Amino acid sequence: MREQTETAVTDAPDVAMRDASAPARDTRPPRRARGGRRLATWLWGLAGIVAIALIWEVYKLLGPADGVVIGGARVLPRTTDLAMPHVWDMAGRLAEPVTRSASAQPLWLVIVLAALTTLGIAAAGWLVGLVVGVGLALVMQRWRIAEWGLLPWIVLSQTVPLIAFAPVVKSWGSRVEIGAFEWQDWMSVALIASYLAFFPIAVGALKGLQSPDVIHEELMQTYAAGYWQTLVKLRFPAAVPYLLPALRLGAANAVVGAVVAEVSTGLQGGIGRILIQFAGQASGDPAKAWGPIFGAVVLGLVAAGSVALLGVILKNYRRTEEAA
Amino acid sequence: MSEPQDASGSRQDRPTQTTPAVEVHGVDKVFETRSGHVQALESIDLTVAAGEFVSLIGPSGCGKSTLMRLVADLDEPTAGDLAVFGKSARQARLDQEYGIAFQQAGLLPWRTVAGNVALPLELHGVASAARASRVAELLDMVGLADFADRHPDQLSGGMQQRVAIARALAEQPRLLLMDEPFGALDEMTREKMQTELVRISAETGAAVVFVTHSIPEAVFLSDRVVVMSPRPGRIREIVPMRLGAEAERAERTEELREERAFFDMVTAVREALHGGSPVGAGARGVETR
Numbered sequence: 001m002r003e004q005t006e007t008a009v010t011d012a013p014d015v016a017m018r019d020a021s022a023p024a025r026d027t028r029p030p031r032r033a034r035g036g037r038r039l040a041t042w043l044w045g046l047a048g049i050v051a052i053a054l055i056w057e058v059y060k061l062l063g064p065a066d067g068v069v070i071g072g073a074r075v076l077p078r079t080t081d082l083a084m085p086h087v088w089d090m091a092g093r094l095a096e097p098v099t100r101s102a103s104a105q106p107l108w109l110v111i112v113l114a115a116l117t118t119l120g121i122a123a124a125g126w127l128v129g130l131v132v133g134v135g136l137a138l139v140m141q142r143w144r145i146a147e148w149g150l151l152p153w154i155v156l157s158q159t160v161p162l163i164a165f166a167p168v169v170k171s172w173g174s175r176v177e178i179g180a181f182e183w184q185d186w187m188s189v190a191l192i193a194s195y196l197a198f199f200p201i202a203v204g205a206l207k208g209l210q211s212p213d214v215i216h217e218e219l220m221q222t223y224a225a226g227y228w229q230t231l232v233k234l235r236f237p238a239a240v241p242y243l244l245p246a247l248r249l250g251a252a253n254a255v256v257g258a259v260v261a262e263v264s265t266g267l268q269g270g271i272g273r274i275l276i277q278f279a280g281q282a283s284g285d286p287a288k289a290w291g292p293i294f295g296a297v298v299l300g301l302v303a304a305g306s307v308a309l310l311g312v313i314l315k316n317y318r319r320t321e322e323a324a
Numbered sequence: 325m326s327e328p329q330d331a332s333g334s335r336q337d338r339p340t341q342t343t344p345a346v347e348v349h350g351v352d353k354v355f356e357t358r359s360g361h362v363q364a365l366e367s368i369d370l371t372v373a374a375g376e377f378v379s380l381i382g383p384s385g386c387g388k389s390t391l392m393r394l395v396a397d398l399d400e401p402t403a404g405d406l407a408v409f410g411k412s413a414r415q416a417r418l419d420q421e422y423g424i425a426f427q428q429a430g431l432l433p434w435r436t437v438a439g440n441v442a443l444p445l446e447l448h449g450v451a452s453a454a455r456a457s458r459v460a461e462l463l464d465m466v467g468l469a470d471f472a473d474r475h476p477d478q479l480s481g482g483m484q485q486r487v488a489i490a491r492a493l494a495e496q497p498r499l500l501l502m503d504e505p506f507g508a509l510d511e512m513t514r515e516k517m518q519t520e521l522v523r524i525s526a527e528t529g530a531a532v533v534f535v536t537h538s539i540p541e542a543v544f545l546s547d548r549v550v551v552m553s554p555r556p557g558r559i560r561e562i563v564p565m566r567l568g569a570e571a572e573r574a575e576r577t578e579e580l581r582e583e584r585a586f587f588d589m590v591t592a593v594r595e596a597l598h599g600g601s602p603v604g605a606g607a608r609g610v611e612t613r
Contacts, residue, residue: 223444319434
């Protein structure tokens with residue numbers, strides 16, 4: 001008996017070692033190769049940016065000054081310095097002061113500060129979107145009838161044009177005053193950002209909460225686990241792979257929503273505002289108008305990238321069970 | 325030699341040892357489907373004694389898995405009585421009287437091997453120190469002590485299934501329900517797992533209800549083999565295994581597979597399966613390997 005137990009124990013890891021180490025080695029390349037691949041990814045990304053800059057400059061050099069017009073419609077832009085400033089002019093302008101006044105800050109700093117303001121508002125909107133989105137998903141997962149009743153409205157909510165909607169939110173907000181709490185203008189912007197952010201999060205979270213296999217649900221049932229236990233131990237962990245892309249989409253949406261809402265509610269201090277302001281000055285200083293545009297692009301990347309960081313932290317929840 | 329006897333000895337102290345693990349009387353199960361009623365089980369009578377190893381065998385659609393699901397309270401019988409250790413199936417589930425393993429291991433991919441085995445203990449509020457020692461003990465039992473920190477995707481199918489068995493045993497259930505747990509494994513791994521299951525069930529002294537469609541598997545493992553027939557699912561015959569009566573369960577080793585008595589039992593079960601109807605027609609879906 002003892003002997004048999006021992007052989008079972010000693011044999012098992014032997015077989016297992018072979019089984020387990022093989023796929024592990026295959027799926028995970030050596031450290032150096034992984035580092036090399038990451039470097040290559042960055043290089044390709046950089047190459048893409050360089051390529052766009054090159055195309056820009058080549059077209060500016062060779063294209064007709066009045067652009068390409070087919071049948072009255074301009075399909076390619078004018079190549080004048082006013083419409084298409086040189087890449088180096090746009091980059092150089094960032095280092096110069098915003099205005100000619102002696103105390104003016106450099107353009108890049110103004111853009112970074114504005115972008116940070118917008119990022120903060122977008123983050124607030126994203127958080128609200130997260131709470132509302134996950135809350136709706138929980139309700140829809142719990143009660144089938146709620147899914148039938150709510151989901152069409154959630155989809156419909158996204159067809160409302162944001163521009164039309166922003167001033168209304170602002171005017172409603174200005175009437176809100178509860179005790180010491182007073183509605184700030186940035187809250188309207190955050191609310192509109194959350195309006196765009198909650199949608200992908202609600203849909204992704206619902207899909208994720210519904211994703212556990214029947215076998216896992218029945219297993220929890222055999223453990224006599226209640227709704228909350230099943231939620232915490234099974235549904236939320238299983239939802240992570242669905243939630244992460246949804247959260248990233250939500251973050252990008254929140255940034256777009258915040259910028260658009262800043263423009264349409266006329267909020268000061270954010271990147272949306274200087275986007276409009278500098279565009280108005282484009283006839284005199286065409287390169288300056290491009291600064292906030294680059295700022296907005298970087299802002300979107302930072303927002304989406306922060307969520308990617310979340311994915312790294314939660315990487316164990318993105319494993320899938322494989323039948324060997 | 326001393327270890328397993330201690331384990332089963334301490335179990336005999338429990339007063340409930342005399343009540344049967346499972347009692348099924350006149351159970352029917354009808355599924356309502358779009359195309360009408362499907363009689364999955366018809367007047368099933370079966371008693372599984374405490375500590376007894378019973379296999380349910382039969383062709384696809386004979387209701388063997390359904391019967392196990394009724395015992396597990398994952399489905400409810402349409403008619404008849406079902407008791408697990410003298411309680412209703414529902415109460416037995418709430419009291420965690422059984423451990424269960426399915427054809428797929430059903431491990432949570434984001435948890436380590438140790439985390440998966442600890443899941444039922446965690447859900448039922450076992451303190452973390454007690455949990456850790458119990459998990460270590462279980463992983464030792466299934467020979468996976470070195471793999472505690474791995475994730476399921478790093479394990480072979482056989483190892484995943486062993487983790488699932490360890491998880492089923494986590495709370496020292498007196499009844500183990502297994503639905504074709506080795507069905508997805510290759511033949512070599514399968515035989516190895518069968519030998520281990522024999523050892524483990526002897527060590528724990530738990531009753532086992534084992535669903536399979538492999539005759540040699542049923543014969544090798546069981547004290548009794550319940551042969552079922554399909555449409556509607558009925559118990560055709562219960563074949564006692566002389567192997568079980570004479571030898572201690574734990575002494576069943578690989579050599580048994582080559583003994584004459586083993587082949588006689590395989591033949592007995594096969595004949596019960598075919599039960600008069602021409603060979604081939606009645607036993608479709610049953611593996612004879």
